[in-house]
Amino acid sequence: MNPKVTLATARRILDQLRHDHRTLALLVAVPALMMVLLRYVFDDQRTFDRIGPMLLCIFPFTFMFVVTSVATLRERTGGTLERLMTTPLGKLDLLIGYALAFSVVASAQVAVIMGVSLLFLGLTVTGPLWALVLIALLDALLGVALGLFASAFARTEFQAVQLMPAFVLPQAMLCGLFAPRDSMQPVLSALSDVMPLSYAVDAMSDLTVSSELGAGFVADIAVITVATLLSLLVGAVTLPRRTP
Amino acid sequence: MVNYAVRVADLKVRRGGHEVLHGLTFEVPRGRVVGLLGPSGCGKTTLMRAIVGVQVVESGTVEVLGRPAGAKEVRSRVGYATQSPAVYLDLTVRENLRYFGRVIGAPKADADRVIEQVGLAPQADQLAGDLSGGQLGRANLAVALLGAPELVVLDEPTVGLDPVLRQELWTLFHRLAEEGTTMIVSSHVMDEAARCQRLILMRDGRILADETPEELSAQTGTDNLEEAFLRLITERETV
Numbered sequence: 001m002n003p004k005v006t007l008a009t010a011r012r013i014l015d016q017l018r019h020d021h022r023t024l025a026l027l028v029a030v031p032a033l034m035m036v037l038l039r040y041v042f043d044d045q046r047t048f049d050r051i052g053p054m055l056l057c058i059f060p061f062t063f064m065f066v067v068t069s070v071a072t073l074r075e076r077t078g079g080t081l082e083r084l085m086t087t088p089l090g091k092l093d094l095l096i097g098y099a100l101a102f103s104v105v106a107s108a109q110v111a112v113i114m115g116v117s118l119l120f121l122g123l124t125v126t127g128p129l130w131a132l133v134l135i136a137l138l139d140a141l142l143g144v145a146l147g148l149f150a151s152a153f154a155r156t157e158f159q160a161v162q163l164m165p166a167f168v169l170p171q172a173m174l175c176g177l178f179a180p181r182d183s184m185q186p187v188l189s190a191l192s193d194v195m196p197l198s199y200a201v202d203a204m205s206d207l208t209v210s211s212e213l214g215a216g217f218v219a220d221i222a223v224i225t226v227a228t229l230l231s232l233l234v235g236a237v238t239l240p241r242r243t244p
Numbered sequence: 245m246v247n248y249a250v251r252v253a254d255l256k257v258r259r260g261g262h263e264v265l266h267g268l269t270f271e272v273p274r275g276r277v278v279g280l281l282g283p284s285g286c287g288k289t290t291l292m293r294a295i296v297g298v299q300v301v302e303s304g305t306v307e308v309l310g311r312p313a314g315a316k317e318v319r320s321r322v323g324y325a326t327q328s329p330a331v332y333l334d335l336t337v338r339e340n341l342r343y344f345g346r347v348i349g350a351p352k353a354d355a356d357r358v359i360e361q362v363g364l365a366p367q368a369d370q371l372a373g374d375l376s377g378g379q380l381g382r383a384n385l386a387v388a389l390l391g392a393p394e395l396v397v398l399d400e401p402t403v404g405l406d407p408v409l410r411q412e413l414w415t416l417f418h419r420l421a422e423e424g425t426t427m428i429v430s431s432h433v434m435d436e437a438a439r440c441q442r443l444i445l446m447r448d449g450r451i452l453a454d455e456t457p458e459e460l461s462a463q464t465g466t467d468n469l470e471e472a473f474l475r476l477i478t479e480r481e482t483v
Contacts, residue, residue, distance in 0.1 A: 089347045
């Protein structure tokens, strides 16, 4: 790994996004609009206060997953990945470059969702705001890492898009958004325990009811971070320099 | 000092369950323009991928600049351009070259130098996706020239270019070779062969001939390389 190459890669990805105004606008605006939609679907401040923060981690996660898996797939099919593999670039330079660039985008996305939710939708959170932002950002990064990993299993854009429901929907269904995790069937509860998004939602729900950040919060953050790093490393393994 | 830019010994490659390179052995001396010629599907691209170290090989060795192909320390000394342009279509020509230059560790001014070399200065700030096919091909070629590599491997770099540009590029290849760069250039067009100092003729994953254009003419008794190629094939088949 070479920090110069990693940063150059992150900058290149941001340059690509800078030329693509529509993608940027969609990335930043759509999640915020979803929050507005949800607020009025529930039309009840208490329900929104409970569900809202959970969605704050599910939205960035989902959007970043999709964007990353498609972006890396384009790199594979467009031949630029093969070209990069003939250069001194290390696999982690590429993966961390992607993670860095998309964290910048995720920060903008999270800032807009939070701004809209807190200022216009009356979302109230008991815990500290920075903790909320931290979880949302870590979640976006988790989405990036899983997206990088998932794109190894896709050969075409069609397949890449199908991976979203495969990787994201089960996590969204079992993370505690639709039903509390501890009241699920034992099998589902166990599945939910091995899905990283569950820990993000746990941490978020704790923040909505308590102003204290306990050991549980730290543990949740640790699980998300480890899952992110693990997917990045597995992503590096699934990125062979030589192909058949 | 290593005398050979590339040494290939008994190289076998399988793709999709079939052997596509059947034990190739050859050497490429430094500072030459070497033409890799043969019909489409004869294994040129696979061989080039093996030389730049991105091809899974079945057996045999490929040594590049004295090291195994694809070794970390030679990757910044080898330039490679695939046949279909591998540049970011949503970046400008200059942004593309700046990025690849940083990855290779080339000096900052190199981007503009190679843009000039391939004659893309007027298009430097256009998005690669807005270029014509020929311009895009030249942008792709420019990336391979970044950082003044010792070995440049080009897969069909002159396809779709007008005759004037083709002439200019061949002049550039020869100038680079005179400065010591080894150029391996593939083509399926036989009349390009005459512009090379050395020819490797391939067919069905085997090397038919590996000599200078003059030797080839003398051996086959014709100046027409297309005809020489045909005669070589007939000769082989009757043996």
